[in-house]
Amino acid sequence: MRRKREVTYTYTPETKTKISKDINENIGIIKNILKDCDDVVFREFEVGGDDKIRMFLFYVDGMADKLLLDEFVLMPLMISSREVPPSFDEIKNKIFEATKDNAMAVTDFKEIDIIEDLVMEVLSGDTGLLIDYTEKALLIATKAFPTRSVTEPSAETVIRGPRDGFTETIRINTALIRRRVRDPRFKIKQKRIGVRSKTDIAIMYIDDIVDKRVLDELNKRLDKINIDAILDSGYLQQLIEERSFSIFPQVQTTERPDVVAAAIYEGRVGILVDNSPFALIVPVTMNAFFQSGEDYYSRPVISSFVRFIRLLAGGLSILSPALYIAITSFHPQIIPSKLALSIAATREGVPFPAFVEAIIMEITFELLREAGVRLPRPIGSTIGIVGGLVIGQAAVSAGIVSPIMVIVVAITAISSFSITNYELATALRLLRFIFMIAASVYGLYGIVLAYIATLIYTVNIKSFGTPFLAPMAPFYFEDMQDSAFKLPLKYLKHRPLHFDPNDLIRQGDEDGSQ
Amino acid sequence: MKRFIILLLVPLILMGCWDKTEIEDIMFIYSIAVDKVEDKQNDAPQKPFYEFQNQNLEVTFLVPNPAKIQGGESDVLEEITVKTQSLPEAIGMIRKKQNREPFFGHEKLLILGEKLLKDDKSLKCVLDWIDRDPKKNRSAFVVATKNVSDLIKVSPRLEKLLPSYVIGILKNEAKVATMVSVSLNEFLGGIKSSGMAMLPIINRQKDEIVVKNVALIKDSKYVGELDDRYIRGYSIISNKLHEGKKLFMFKREVLSYNITSSEAKIKLDEENGRLVFNVDVEMEGDVEDYIMNEDILKSDIIKELQENISKQFEIELKEVVRHFQQDIGYDYLNLKSWTKKHKYDLFKKYEKNWDEAFRNAKFNFKVKSFIRRVGVIR
Amino acid sequence: MVPNDDKISTFQLGLIIYLTPIGVGIFTLPATLAKDVETNGWIILILGGLLCMLIIYFICDVGKKYSSLGLVETLKLLFGKFLGSVLAFPVFVYYVIFTAMEVRIFGETTKMYLLFKTPLEYIMVPILILAIILARNGIEAIARFFEAAFYLVAFTLLLVILIYLPKSDYSNLLPILRVDPLKLLKSVSDSLFSLSGFEVLFLLFPFIRRPEKALKGSLIAISFIVVLYIIVFVQCIARFGVDYTSTLLYPTLSLIKASDVPGAFIEGIEGLLFSLWIVLIFTTIVMLIFAYSIVGSNLIKQKEIKHTAILFLPIIYVLSLIPDSIAETFELTDKLVMVLGYYTIIALPILMFIASKVKGARG
Incomplete structure (x- = not known):
């Protein structure tokens, strides 16, 4: 029976297989999907005083934090559960909840009931845990892959200004931005693009400043993308640009989190792509290309x-x-x-x-x-x-x-x-x-x-x-304050008009009123 | 994108470089010298080959040789001389002698010979050609000379190029009261508006050149020469004086007064059918030398000096005007246009025979001179 | 995000009205004025400007009322379908010939001052093609182009003015008002036609975002042009004097040529300034092409303005090559001004103003 199923199952991106109650069947499918993927580690073990329940854990070697798995997942499940009440018999029927809520000392869980989705998540560094008799699987956040530390960006150096630059890890990058925008209205929406690569991208904006039409347009263009892999933000940039043959870039790229943060504060949208130290910013104008973050830090x-x-x-x-x-x-x-x-x-x-x-x-x-x-x-x-x-x-x-x-x-x-x-x-x-x-x-x-x-x-x-030539053409008199020249920060009271932000006021008057 | 390709292709499709002349293939004509050498008159009404008759003009183009300049050689100016009937033809003829393309955009100096100035027909021809062609450099200077071929042989001692040397001298006009300099623009403007123009005369003196006297042109014809000594007065009356010196007599000593600014105010009246010009001049300046061992820093001495200077200027101006009125007889002081601007009714009345009215006019001068500084010793 | 509705702002309208009249006309203007009225040209310019403002008032009054219709539609509404088309036809012819002459004079001038041996056709064709391309992109792109080009133009004008202001003899401007008054009045039309191009305002009403503000914008634009013209005229006279100015074909260019900037890196500045001036001429050509394509497409009921612009391109090219010499070009331009110009600039706005009042009173 098991054997038969194993043969009949073939993986395609569209298949969605529900997790069945029979753990053996699930394991079979997973092993079938990850056949010849020798970097994936499978671990089957039994839990409970009498080893009544079988569990199955699998992760990609090198992408998951092994120490975390050993200490806080396997240890409580395999050892502590035998010594500490309640005993197995008591929780027989709610084993899944018990495992999730009581057993493991891990912060981040996700419940998943489709095998293919589970595999997908595991391939991005998390660990999957299957429990016998349960139609759900647990996804444990164990992402810990080799990353480059935050270093000074090499293409955009400044003398006066922060020295941190984006790395190849999207999490670190979003953290770099979040540190600069501690506002609940600042949103980081994540998507996966790339049929095979499933690259994480993050769309960042401040909800009540951003021009919604730009956001909608961006989402529309992102949803249209149907490519096997996004290896760098350069891919994405080309795929969302209006004019592909244009010699002028219509998307700004930067390695500097402060530049992205500044753009977000202006009501623009920042896009981060996993595995790429370059963030994208839309919309962009010629004017923005001639500015550097340093302009705002110096006199x-x-x-x-x-x-x-x-x-x-x-x-x-x-x-x-x-x-x-x-x-x-x-x-x-x-x-x-x-x-x-x-x-x-x-x-x-x-x-x-x-x-x-x-x-x-x-x-x-x-x-x-x-x-x-x-x-x-x-x-x-x-x-x-x-x-x-x-x-x-x-x-x-x-x-x-x-x-x-x-x-x-x-x-x-x-x-x-x-x-x-x-x-x-x-x-x-x-x-x-x-x-x-x-x-x-x-x-x-x-x-x-x-x-x-x-x-x-x-x-x-x-x-x-x-x-592209705004604020020169069309002419925005108010935006001239920050164009070919720049007024002192004190006088830059509003956000650039030509990006059409929802909330114009950047700086209130000195008495606190707006 | 399609659009951009079209844009790119526009120049490519129309590829062709009609005007392209590489800079090293250009002959930079720094100076044109024109004189009349013969006086053939052959004007049969209709005849083929006008080109080869009446070749009265001798045109010399002065061209610096870039290779020689870079090599640091001394004699860098090349002369190309042709005999011709008119200037456009002259350019055709130098093309037969020189491979490089003549280029007039950097022309600095136009030298007109005396004999040419005396022939109004030829002069008109030359000037019209210069005026008509937009490629000419209009800030070039114009000078007259007695002997063109003699002048262009001068090799200046401090400068490399003769035209730069001459122009340098002409630019000293701002500091020397007894000199004028005329740019092509002013010259053509003068000839076209009032018919009158002045040209500084330069001549050779051994291996130097010297500016001496001014040629007077009236209706494209040379009418006479103005002696250097009258130029200072002329500049004062027509408000063209920038800076200049005058020697004056004080206590039997000849002293020097350096004028730093001068302003003439003209008032015009009519008395018994005669124009009366009242000219008030106010000038400032410094005393440059004084009698040894006498203290100059006293206001009464200064006052005395000022009165003395003023009086001597009044005498000078009177003499200048007399010279213009009686010896020359034409209104080179540009009073006609002044009258037109400021006293239109009187202008209308005398417009027809202005020269007559100018000759009969009466002039009253009132000069007020100030001494502002006396130097660092008392 | 700017709304994509094919409309222009008041500032953009003002800029269009400002840049359209400034073209090749300014090269010859001082000579024409000096010949006719000597030193009083600047008075004539002011009078012409005032007359122009009056006409603009008429145009705006009619245009506001029927702001969603174009010129042709308004004419059809006011005078009936057939008569309206008949009245609109000369306007179309006017713009076509005007475009052709503008291109031709531009070619001749460029040949005279910049490219001496390049064949006329090769000078005219590229700028014509570029103008068509821009005109096809619609009013929004045109307006943005005008704005982008304006910075360079403003810089050029400022440079020209700064170079000349100190070095001229302003007493040349005297005497004031010593010319036959009849002569003065006659040359007001010269001055008015030096502003021709402003009448594209009529065609632009359907594209104006706020038609009620059009009057103010256009009046400001016209007064700026008048100021510029006066400065150019005064400088020419102050530099050359009346008599010399009137003998020159292109006094404005001679003025530029006669400049010597002390201590500058650039010596013969006229080539550079003239090339910048080409941008100004280009704006004029673009607007004229746009104008005839609007009128034309309304007349032949062609929806796409783009196609009309291309359709008449060969005609314009041929027309511009018809005059044999520069003298003939000027004569033809004068004739054009005499017949079609008077009709388009003066007669038609007044006619429409009266008609709209009558219709308004009746309705």
Whole structure:
């Protein structure tokens, strides 16, 4: 009989098998499901003075806390239950309740009555406990897998500000956020996405601030996802974006819990994905990409200046090679005579037109950057030296490029590194080439055409209903206080209007009224 | 996305680089010097090949050589000379001699020869060509010279490029009272609005150049020369003086007064069918030298000095105006436009024969000069 | 989250009314005014601005009443179906020719100041394509584009003004009011037509979120334009004098060219400023294309404005290449202004104002 069932059962994600009263049958099914999964540990034991009741415990080795299981689950069940009343006979009929409520000293339980669900939970690190004669199973929270400790985020470093960054564990990450938002209205809704991976994701928002339409839209998009696995928040980001081919990111990513917390306080929604140290924030605007958490921690005049520098860097990183091409090949009257002469002198003998020269140098620079990222850290610095020599010295003395071009590439490089958001910096890198091509055809007119085209493109982008260029276009006068410049914190009385939060007031008046 | 691809493709599809000239293939023309060398007159009404007749103009383009500049050589300015009938043709002709593309955006200096200035037809041609073309640099300076070919051979001692040298001198106008400098814009504006313009004359003096006198142009024609000594008065009356010196006599000693600011206020009346200009001038300045061993820091001495200076200025201004009225006979003081702006009725009355009215006008001067500082010794 | 309802705010409307008239017209304006009324151009500009405000009042009065209808529908309602269409047709022709001429003058100017050897067609086509793309995206995207572009434009204007303010001779502006008054009145129309473009307001009413505020927004926008025009005119006269200004074809560009910024990194600033100015011209072209596609699609009962915009693109391109020379272009533009301009800008609003009053009294 048992044997027969074992053969007939085959696992598919859709099957839902109720736990039966016969523990042997249940064990059979579980073992069938987890066939050849050698990292799963099965433990059968008997409980009670006369070993009347059989129990079955299984977990994934390495993901569950063995110490906890030994001390607080197996110990009371196997040893204490024999010594301490009530005896087995007394509780014969309510064995499940007795086990759950009286026997084990573990904080977190869940009751489950579907075998497949139980297996799923066990695969995420918890421990399943089956009890004979019971149609329910107990799930004991024993998640304790190897985690990286909280370290300083490597991609977004700040000088002034907290140093903790997200890790790969969603629990630690939610804890990092919760520490910053101790408000019962702050909600963390968890979901599982990925048909096979069953990755945990957490949607975080403050209930009475968030724009409900954004939340609904987000949930709608998340529910539509039907993919086998989510390995990183990057997967999720691509799956919920409006425009997949867009060069501009429509979701903000960050490694810093303080940035996520700040966004949540602005009425935006944060998304955490298990196994990924990058949180997602929606909606996002161009404005947000040019801000850094540090802006809010340091003095307003300084941070306004820094923001101006960043905008300048954005402009320079797109425009400088294009302007070089336009000026040297089309409009030399724009620069002072002496500079024009010295550029002409240095370009004497360079075999390529300015456009080719710029393309060669920019591509060399991109190669160096890519190589620097891919190489192991110790060798990485070598690339810097080699690159510096190749770009700076050898190319010039070989007469392939002019020294001015080297300066232009250097300016581009420096300015693209000073943009806070890595994804935006990458987008601007791509735009730079488009501008260069346009400049090589039409000179300054080409640059203007490219500018208009970029603008047409960006005004059409919306991130979860928020126009990408807000608060500049559409214009929100009130939000100018925290845009290209930033007023002192004292004056930032309301949340950004363009995210349309439900509760506008961020800071009451000094006398406590709102 | 489809849209963005289209946007990307727009420039690519239309690929073509009509205007592209690499900067090293450009000939930066720093200066154009034009003079008339011959006087052929051959104007048969209809004839093919106008190009090859009446090649009266000699045009020299001064072009710095970038390679030589970088190499640190001294003689970096190249001269390209063509004989031609008109300037547009001259550009066609230098293309036959030089491979690089002539470029006028960085032109700094326009040198006009004396003989050209005396021929109104040719001058008009040259100026119209410059005015019509938007590629020209309108803040370039304009100068006149007696002998163009002599002038452009000067190799300046401190500067590398002759045009920068000349411009540097012309910019000293702000500090020297007896000099004017004229930009292309002012020059063309003057010729178009009142028909009158002034040009500083520069000439060669061994291996230096010297600004001396001013050429007067009226209706695109050279009418005469204004001596340096009258320029200070002219600048004071037309409110163009920035800074400058005047030597004056005090207790039989010649002292120097440095004007730091001057403002002329004109009032106009009519008396017996004659215009009467009352000019009040107020100026400030410093005394730069004084008689040794005498204390200058007394208010009565200062007062005496001021009166002395004022009187000598009044004499000077009178002489300047007399020169303009009688010797030159044209209103270079720009009083016509002043009258139009401030006394429209009188302007309407005398508009037709303004020069006549200017010659007959009476001028009264009242100068008030102040000495503000005397230096660090008493 | 911004509601996706194809409506624009009052600020956006004001910006559209502000940026649409500023295009290539400002290049020639000082010369036209200096030729006709010498130094009194700024008075004419104020008079023209006031006249324009009056017309805007008419437009807003009618528009508010029938804010859900467009121009064509309103005309049909006021004058009957057939007569309404007949009255609307010249407006359509006006916008089509206006677009074509704007593109042509833009091409000529660019060729003169930026790209000397590039064929005219290759200058005109890319900007036309970009304008069509933006116009097809609908009024919301257009309004956002105007806002985004405005920052650069404001910066440019500020720069131009700062460069010129100190270095000019303002006594050139004298004498005041010494010209034949009849001449003054005649050139008020010049000044009014330099503001042409504001009449797109009529077409925008169905897209305005709060039609009752349209009047205020447009009036402010017009007064800003008038101020800008006055500054440009005054600067030209102060810099060049009346006589020289009137001989120039594009005094405004010559003004930019004549600048020398002391100690600046940039020397010939005019190329740079002109390229920024292209954005301003672009906004004009976009709005004109949008205007003719609205009127056109209402006339031929085409639901999708997008398709009408594309449909007439070849016609505009061909029209813009018809004049053989720059002189002919200007003549044609003048003729356009004479016939269709007077009709669209002056006659039609007044006619509709009266008709709506009559209808209102009757009803």
